[in-house]
Amino acid sequence: MKYLCLVYGEEGQLAAMDDHECLGVDRALRDSGHCTASEALQPVATATTVRVRQGRISVSDGPFAETKEALAGFYLIEARDLNEAIQLAAKIPPAAVGCIEVRPIRDIREQPNQGAQLA
Template sequence: MKYACLVYGDEGALATINDRECAAYGQEITASGHYQSGQPLMPVATATTVRVRQGKVSVTDGPFAETREQLAGFYLIEARDLNEAIRIASEIPPARVGSIEIRPLRELDVES
């Protein structure tokens, strides 16, 4: 099953994690066959939020919600089950200063 591992944290704390360490971890889980995709995100100040309500488009600078922790990036992994996904996510370097949300991916039901 595929899981998204969403990396959250305070941008200042996340900046203390070296990019080389994250790249090395990416290589490690690629070699193990778990890595599907992943990418860090630009800082939250570059975010734009789009909403459509009653047919009207609203564009707001910044993220959807004001929080202390921001979405910083993601890893898309392949894991046997949630337990294996938890083990893999626990080794993602930013987990030491932020949090990793694990969410299974779902396929769109286009047959209905």
């Protein structure tokens, strides 16, 4: 099963971490066949949020929500189950200063949602 591990943390703490630690874990996860994709993100100040309401596009600088912890990167992993995904996520170095959100991937291509009918 595929899981997305979203890396969150305070930018100052994350910037103080040695990238080589993250690269080492990334290499180990890839070598074991667990990681299929991973990337770090630029600082939150570079983010742009796009919304479409009533056919109009609205663009604003910054993230969707203002929060201390920002999305810093992600790992797309393969795991037997949630327990294994949690064990793999615990190895991601920013877990020590921030958090890793583990979410199962919904296979939208295999089982597309029909959407709810509004009354």
